[in-house]
Amino acid sequence: SDGPSDMAPEIWEKVKDHPCYSEEAHHYFARMHVAVAPACNIQCNYCNRKYDCANESRPGVVSERLDPEQAARKVIAVANEVPQLSVLGIAGPGDSAYDWRKTKETFDLVYKQLPDIKLCLSTNGLALPDHVDDLLEMNIDHVTLTINMIDPEVGTKIYPWIFYQHKRHTGLEASKILHERQMQSLDLLAERGILVKVNSVMIPGINDKHLLEVNKVVKEKGAFLHNIMPLISAPEHGTVFGLEGQRGPTAAELKELQDACAGGANLMRHCRQCRADAVGLLGEDRGQEFTMDLVPEEVS
Ligand code: SF4
Ligand code: SF4
Numbered sequence: 001s002d003g004p005s006d007m008a009p010e011i012w013e014k015v016k017d018h019p020c021y022s023e024e025a026h027h028y029f030a031r032m033h034v035a036v037a038p039a040c041n042i043q044c045n046y047c048n049r050k051y052d053c054a055n056e057s058r059p060g061v062v063s064e065r066l067d068p069e070q071a072a073r074k075v076i077a078v079a080n081e082v083p084q085l086s087v088l089g090i091a092g093p094g095d096s097a098y099d100w101r102k103t104k105e106t107f108d109l110v111y112k113q114l115p116d117i118k119l120c121l122s123t124n125g126l127a128l129p130d131h132v133d134d135l136l137e138m139n140i141d142h143v144t145l146t147i148n149m150i151d152p153e154v155g156t157k158i159y160p161w162i163f164y165q166h167k168r169h170t171g172l173e174a175s176k177i178l179h180e181r182q183m184q185s186l187d188l189l190a191e192r193g194i195l196v197k198v199n200s201v202m203i204p205g206i207n208d209k210h211l212l213e214v215n216k217v218v219k220e221k222g223a224f225l226h227n228i229m230p231l232i233s234a235p236e237h238g239t240v241f242g243l244e245g246q247r248g249p250t251a252a253e254l255k256e257l258q259d260a261c262a263g264g265a266n267l268m269r270h271c272r273q274c275r276a277d278a279v280g281l282l283g284e285d286r287g288q289e290f291t292m293d294l295v296p297e298e299v300s
Helices: 009-015 068-081 100-113 128-137 171-191 211-220 251-261
Strands: 030-033 085-090 118-123 140-146 161-164 167-170 195-202 225-230 279-281
Touching: 009 195, 068 085, 068 100, 085 100, 100 118, 100 128, 128 140, 128 171, 140 171, 161 171, 167 171, 171 195, 195 211, 195 251, 211 225, 211 251, 225 251
Parallel strands: 030 085, 085 118, 118 140, 140 195, 195 225
Antiparallel strands: 030 279, 161 167
């Protein structure tokens, strides 16, 4: 296929077999996430740590936490059963760039046995600048950054604190640091030719209008896709942590914002906000067939 009209051919070449980026590929290629990143270095007001990172996943579901060795075993067991497996992502349940040792070890173990699998990770970007050189070595060609604001004032309504350089920061200072590190992540990834998708969570009354500006800036900085996701408030799970009573956008509000951003970084509309341990084709989740108790001790 020639790819979407608004995507450069060299980018399409890289993403056409990626189920999360190509509308077509997601019918034929499978992806899986492994939940090896339990901790997070920031607090989003819409997050409850008991569940998956809402930045890439449907909040309100608990994933099976794995260590790198278990995760690698699981990936290989899945690859043996699901021949269409083409992508392995680390997307939580916390932040994949924070406890870098675990993320790196998992990818290194998998890469040794499955050198053709595409590796990707999603992160809030705070810790990422410290690891961009590793990314190239590790053969990671896709990164998802969650960016909900480019104005730290807006950030103060979304992020009560961050943990950075051994210290907790709050208020405007926290959002300023986060913003700077996110912009730095975008620049460093673009410099190294690593594909960047940006996710934004649309929070009505907080950043909904502001996301138009976010769209403009991330596009200028080279993100090839901007995925605007609705805040999913699930009060029965207590997932909305510091935004009690906050509603998510209606389908019409979401579509209106996505339409207004069209022509910005190519918007992605088919993201299913899969859980941090999702397995299978997009839109299906075979995770329950591959829980650790079902994965053999020895796999190759
Ligand atoms: Fe792809 Fe979105 Fe699912 Fe991640 S959460 S695997 S980007 S569809
Ligand atoms: Fe939760 Fe993800 Fe935000 Fe961390 S980055 S607080 S895990 S939603």
